[in-house]
Amino acid sequence: MSRGFRQTMVPAHTWAGLTVGWMLYFIFLTGTAGYFDTEIDRWMRPEIPFAETFPSRAEMLMRAEKRLGDVAPDAHETWIFFPDKRSPFLEVSWENADHVWHEEMLDPETGAPIRVRDTGGGQFLYQLHYRLHYLPPVLAFWLVSACAMFMLVAICTGVIVHKKIFADLFTFRPRKGQRSWLDAHNVLGVTALPFHLMITYSGLVFLMFTTMPVLINAFYGSGPEGQTRFFIDALSRPTDSPPAGVAAQTRPLTEFLSEAERRWGEGSVRYISVENAGDVNAVVEVNRSASGGLGTAETLLFHGATGERRGVVDQPAGANVLRVALLNLHEGLFADTVLRWLYFLSGLAGTAMIATGLHLWTVKRRQKNTSSGTPPAIGLSLVERLNIGTIVGLPVGIAAYFWANRLLPLEMDGRAAWEIHTMFLTWVATFAVAAWRRRDGAWLELSGLAAAAYGLLPVVNAVATDRGLIVSIARGDWVFAAFDLAAVAVGLFFLLLVRAVRRKRLQAATGRISEAAMEAPG
Amino acid sequence: MMALGALALALSGFAALALAMDKHHRDLFGSPPPRGRAIALRAVGWVLLSMSLAASGASSGPSVGPVLWCGLMTVAAILVALVLTYGPSSRSRRKRAGAKPLRSAAGRR
Numbered sequence: 001m002s003r004g005f006r007q008t009m010v011p012a013h014t015w016a017g018l019t020v021g022w023m024l025y026f027i028f029l030t031g032t033a034g035y036f037d038t039e040i041d042r043w044m045r046p047e048i049p050f051a052e053t054f055p056s057r058a059e060m061l062m063r064a065e066k067r068l069g070d071v072a073p074d075a076h077e078t079w080i081f082f083p084d085k086r087s088p089f090l091e092v093s094w095e096n097a098d099h100v101w102h103e104e105m106l107d108p109e110t111g112a113p114i115r116v117r118d119t120g121g122g123q124f125l126y127q128l129h130y131r132l133h134y135l136p137p138v139l140a141f142w143l144v145s146a147c148a149m150f151m152l153v154a155i156c157t158g159v160i161v162h163k164k165i166f167a168d169l170f171t172f173r174p175r176k177g178q179r180s181w182l183d184a185h186n187v188l189g190v191t192a193l194p195f196h197l198m199i200t201y202s203g204l205v206f207l208m209f210t211t212m213p214v215l216i217n218a219f220y221g222s223g224p225e226g227q228t229r230f231f232i233d234a235l236s237r238p239t240d241s242p243p244a245g246v247a248a249q250t251r252p253l254t255e256f257l258s259e260a261e262r263r264w265g266e267g268s269v270r271y272i273s274v275e276n277a278g279d280v281n282a283v284v285e286v287n288r289s290a291s292g293g294l295g296t297a298e299t300l301l302f303h304g305a306t307g308e309r310r311g312v313v314d315q316p317a318g319a320n321v322l323r324v325a326l327l328n329l330h331e332g333l334f335a336d337t338v339l340r341w342l343y344f345l346s347g348l349a350g351t352a353m354i355a356t357g358l359h360l361w362t363v364k365r366r367q368k369n370t371s372s373g374t375p376p377a378i379g380l381s382l383v384e385r386l387n388i389g390t391i392v393g394l395p396v397g398i399a400a401y402f403w404a405n406r407l408l409p410l411e412m413d414g415r416a417a418w419e420i421h422t423m424f425l426t427w428v429a430t431f432a433v434a435a436w437r438r439r440d441g442a443w444l445e446l447s448g449l450a451a452a453a454y455g456l457l458p459v460v461n462a463v464a465t466d467r468g469l470i471v472s473i474a475r476g477d478w479v480f481a482a483f484d485l486a487a488v489a490v491g492l493f494f495l496l497l498v499r500a501v502r503r504k505r506l507q508a509a510t511g512r513i514s515e516a517a518m519e520a521p522g
Numbered sequence: 523m524m525a526l527g528a529l530a531l532a533l534s535g536f537a538a539l540a541l542a543m544d545k546h547h548r549d550l551f552g553s554p555p556p557r558g559r560a561i562a563l564r565a566v567g568w569v570l571l572s573m574s575l576a577a578s579g580a581s582s583g584p585s586v587g588p589v590l591w592c593g594l595m596t597v598a599a600i601l602v603a604l605v606l607t608y609g610p611s612s613r614s615r616r617k618r619a620g621a622k623p624l625r626s627a628a629g630r631r
Contacts, residue, residue, distance in 0.1 A: 170540045170603040191599040194592040293585040334586060338525050342593025349596060 006160055013157035014361065018383070020150045021358045022390040027147060028354055029394060031129035031199075032347030033122070035332060035340055038086045040122025043483040044405045046465040047116045050477045051088040054108045057269055061257055063111025064092050067104070072096065079273040080253075083108050084289060118415040119405055125398070130207070133420065141210040148203045154357075155196050158189055165190040178367060181360045188353040195346035196353070202330035205323060209234070234320065241281045248280040248305040256302055259309075260286040263300070270297070280305050285313075293334060294325040355391045362387060385434045385442075392446040392497075393430030395490070399453035400426035402487075406464040440505050447497040455491030458484035524581035525590060528574045532591075532598035535570030538563045540602055549606065571595070 017024075033040065042048060054060065064080040072078065075094035083089050090111070093103035105114045127133075132140040159165065165186045172183045189196065209216065209231075220226035253272055260269050270289035276282045282304025288297045299313040316324045328334060332343045362384045369376050376384075401423035408415055408422075430449075434442045461484060462468025472480035540546045542563035544554035555563065578594065579587030 167543070169599060170536070170543075170546060170606050172603050172607045174607060187600065187603050191603075192596040195596065293583060294589075295585075329589065335589075336582075339582070339586070339590050339593060342590070342597065346593055346596050349600070 006163060009157045009160045013154055013161045016150045016153040016157065017354075017357050018361055020147045021354055022386055023143070023147045024151055025351060025354045025358070025390055026394060027129045027144060028347060028351040029398075030125050032344060032351055033398070034126030034129060035335075035344045035347060037122035037126040039479045039483065040125060042087075042479050043461075044119045044121045044402070045116040046467050046480075047114055048089050048105065049107065049114075050467075050475060050480075051083070051108065052085065052476075054083050054088070057082055057257055057261065057267060058254055060090050060108050060111075061253055061272070063108075064090055064106060065253060067106055067111055067113065068092050068094060071104070072102070075277070077273065077275045078277065079271055081271045082269060082289075084270075089114060117405075117410050118412075120401075120416045120420055124416075124420065125401075130203075134424075138210060141207045145204060145207045145211045148200050148207075151200045152197075152204070155189075155193075155200060159193070162186050162189070178360070178363045181356050181363055185353060185356040185360055188349045188356065192346045192349040192353075195343075196350050198326075198329055199347075199350065202326040205326050206330060241276070241283060243276040243279040244281045246280040247278060248282070250274065250277050250282045250284070250304040251307040253284070255307055256284050256286050256300075259302075260288070260300055264288050264298075274304060277304065283310070294328045295321075296324055296328075355387075358383070358387050358391065384439055385431075388439070388442045388446060389427075389431035389434035392443070392450055392494070393427050393434065395494075396430050396446060396450045396453055397423045397427030399450065399457065402457055403453070403460060406460050440501060443501045444498060444505075447494045447501065451491045451494035451498060453491075454487045454494065457487040457491075524577055525594070528577035528581060528591065529594045529598060531570050531574035531577055532594045533601060535567045535574060536595075536598050536602040538567035538570060540606060542567060546606055574598075 060082060061080065068075065068078050068080075072094040074097060076097050076099075077095040079091075079093045081087075081091040081093075088108070090106040090108045091103060092106060093101060095101050105116060106112065107114055124133075130140065130144045131137065132143065135143070162182075162185075168183070168186055169190055170187075172180070172187055174180050204211075213222070216227070216230050220230040253274070256272060257269060261267075268289055270287045271285075272287075273285045274282060275285075284302040284304045285299055286302070287299045296315055298315075301310040301313060302308065303310055332340065335343055362380060365380050366376065366384075369380070401419055404419040404422035408418055412418065430446055433446060436442075437445065458469045462470075467477070467480050469481060469484040472478075472484065541550070542555060542560045547553070547555040547560075554560075574594065575588065575591045578591035581587065582590045
C-alpha cells in the first residue's frame, strides 16, 4: 500500500470520527448498558422477589389465566410470558377491544400481581441507543444510521491510517501523553475489531427498512397497505386472521402447552398468546424460549377452536437468514452469562476507543499550540468542552437516572418520565460545568462527581430498599450484587481518572515552575 | 468450563505471538528472538488460537462458538497487553532502565 493512499485516508478517519464522535459515544455507551437491560430492569424494580426455581409451566399457566379472566375477560388478544433465570416473574399482557395494551407482572408462586414502581428500567437505556428518546422515531433512526455509516468509515479508514495496529497489537506505553492515548486507541480498536465491525454493520442492517425505502417502494408501493404487505413478507409473520364473529369455545391452553412441551421438553416454552379467544378464528401461538443459536426460535401455531396445528411460523429464508443472523448477533439475546459479559466488555472497548479518539484529537492540537505558544483556536476549546461534557457527563447523567429510580417518591405522577428528565437535566448541567470551569478543573470535578455518584450507588440502594449488597450476596442474588459491584467498579475507574488528571496537573505546574526558575535572571 | 479452557488457550496463544515480536522478546529476554524461535513461537501461537476456536465451538456449538471466540480473543489480547505493560518483567525492566545512567556515570569516573 502506497504512502500516499494512507495519507489520503487520514482526514477521512479524523473527520468521520470527530463530527459524530459524541453521538457515537452516546450510542455505544447506552447500547452497551443495553446488553444487561433485563438485569438493570430487575435492579430498578426491586419489588420483584428474588427467585431461582419456578413452579411447573402448567401451574403458572393456570394462575396467569385466572388473573387474565379477572382483569381482562373481553381481551381481544392475550399473552402469557413464563419466567426464566433472567426475568423471574410471570408476565401477562392483553389488548382490549379499544386497542389499548396493558401488562402486569405476577408472582409465579401465587399468581398475585406485583406492584412495581413506575420506571423506564434498563429497557429505556437500551432503547435510547437507537430511539434517542426526545426525538421522533424516524428522525432518530436516520440520525443513528448516519452515525453508524460514519463509524463504518472511521473503522475501515482506521485500519489503514493506524499503520502499525497489528504490529503494535500488545503495545501500550503509559504516561507518555499523546503516545499513550494513541496506543490505547489502537489496542482498544484492534482487539475488539470483529465486534466493532459487526455491531456497526448490523446496526445499519437493523435500520435499513427506514433508510433504504426505494426498493421496498418499488416492489410493494409506498402506501400503507404495501408497507404492511412488505413487513408480513420480510418478518415472516403469518397474516392476521380477523375474528369471524362466530362464537366457538377455545380449547384449554394446557393442551397447547403440553403439545409444545412434548415437542421441545418441559420448561422450554417462553410464551403462549391467544388472538380472538372464543371466536371460531381463534389463533394460539406457542414460542420456544432460547433458540441456542443465531437462528429464530421456533413458534407453533394452532387453531384455537379445534386445537389443530396450523403449522410452524416460517423460519426466515434466503437473504432473510443472513439478516436475522446479523440482528441476533447485534442483540446477543442468545448469549449466556459468560458471553453476555464478553459482549458488554467489547462494547466498553468500543466506547473507550471512541473516547480516546476524541481526546486524541484535542491532545494533538493542544500540544501544537503549547509548543508554538499560540492561544488555542475556538474549535479546539469547543471540542475539549464537548469531550468533557460527553465522556464524563453522560456517565454522570446515567448515574443520576439510577439515583432517581431509588429516590423519587414511589407514588409520584409521571415517575418514569421524571427519572429520564433527571438524567438529561443532569447531563445538561455537566455541559454547563464543562463550559464554565477551567479545562483541568472540569475534568477533575466531573470525574470526582462520577466517582462519587457510582461509588455511593450501593449505599443508596441499601438505604432505600431491603436489597443491599450484603443481603444480595448472602442469598446468592447475583444480579443485584453484580449491579452494585459494577457501580463500585465504575466509581473506582473515575477515581483513577481523577488521580491521573491531578498528576498531570502537578507535572504541568512543576514544569512551569522549573521553566520560570530557568528564565529568572540569576 | 470449556469457555475457561478456550480463554486459557487464547491467552497462551497471544502470549506466544507477542513473544515472537522483536519488541516484546527484547523487553523480556534482552534481545530479539533468533529467527527459528520467532517462527516456532508464531506457529505455536496460531495453533493455540485455533485450538481456542475449537474449544469455543465445543463449548457453544458451531454458530455461537465463533462469537464466543471473538469475545475471548478481545479479552485475552487486552490482558496480554496489560501484562506486558504492567507485569513483573516490565517493572524489573523499568528498574534496569533506571539503573543505566548510574552505571554510565560510574564508567565515566
